[in-house]
Amino acid sequence: MDLMSNINEVYKNIEKAAKVSGRTPEEITLIAVSKTKPIELLKEAWECNIRVFGENKVQEVMDKYENIPDASWHFIGKLQKNKVKYIVDKVDLIHSLDNISLAEEINKRADKKGIVVNTLVQINIGDEATKSGIHKDELNSFIEKVKEFNNIKICGLMAIPPKCSKEEARNYFKEMRKLFDHLKCLEDNSMEMKYLSMGMTGDYEVAIEEGSNMVRVGTGIFGERDYLK
Numbered sequence: 001m002d003l004m005s006n007i008n009e010v011y012k013n014i015e016k017a018a019k020v021s022g023r024t025p026e027e028i029t030l031i032a033v034s035k036t037k038p039i040e041l042l043k044e045a046w047e048c049n050i051r052v053f054g055e056n057k058v059q060e061v062m063d064k065y066e067n068i069p070d071a072s073w074h075f076i077g078k079l080q081k082n083k084v085k086y087i088v089d090k091v092d093l094i095h096s097l098d099n100i101s102l103a104e105e106i107n108k109r110a111d112k113k114g115i116v117v118n119t120l121v122q123i124n125i126g127d128e129a130t131k132s133g134i135h136k137d138e139l140n141s142f143i144e145k146v147k148e149f150n151n152i153k154i155c156g157l158m159a160i161p162p163k164c165s166k167e168e169a170r171n172y173f174k175e176m177r178k179l180f181d182h183l184k185c186l187e188d189n190s191m192e193m194k195y196l197s198m199g200m201t202g203d204y205e206v207a208i209e210e211g212s213n214m215v216r217v218g219t220g221i222f223g224e225r226d227y228l229k
């Protein structure tokens, strides 16, 4: 595997897709999803100009983040309430805010540290029983509740569409874009619709074409993951 050429390829695709949607590649944030990958590989990615890493396990963030001090860490996985305290001041963005008791815990821990935590609300856009995320019909009331927490800022939305073809995924991305645009009318001090986090290795070009400005690419950069190691 050649990390440098993988990364170049991803950047090239991002540029193309950004153009299709009338934007520049600078408007798109690439998150290198480094879960299960060793720190040596992340350091190599850093040398190839990767600045943001996405992780989905609290322990992994804790093990890795001090090794690349200037990197930005994003938490993209299911976050357990009892582990919030370990990462709340280590990650720059939590992509997976998906229930009120989690919001309450993040707020409490952030308050203790005197910080405001940036979050994205995760949407269960395919309405799947096996996936986390807020149902779109409950989004407005969820947001109203989260807005009451002074130490949380809502910075946008995140979604993982159901396993499907790229063209089917496009419809989910379109729907997400509509929700995102709609929420812009409700912006205030506690909410700014800045990031629309959607698109993974299999579909990030389509996601960007439909308005994503934050893509989470793992396999396309680091190769297949081995969960048995």
Ligand SMILES: *Cc1c(COP(=O)(O)O)cnc(C)c1O
Binding pocket: 033, 035, 056, 076, 077, 160, 200, 201, 202, 216, 217, 218, 219, 220
């Ligand atoms: C693992 C993961 C990714 C990256 O998936 P790839 O298909 O390897 O690009 C993106 N988002 C989330 C939430 C993930 O858990």
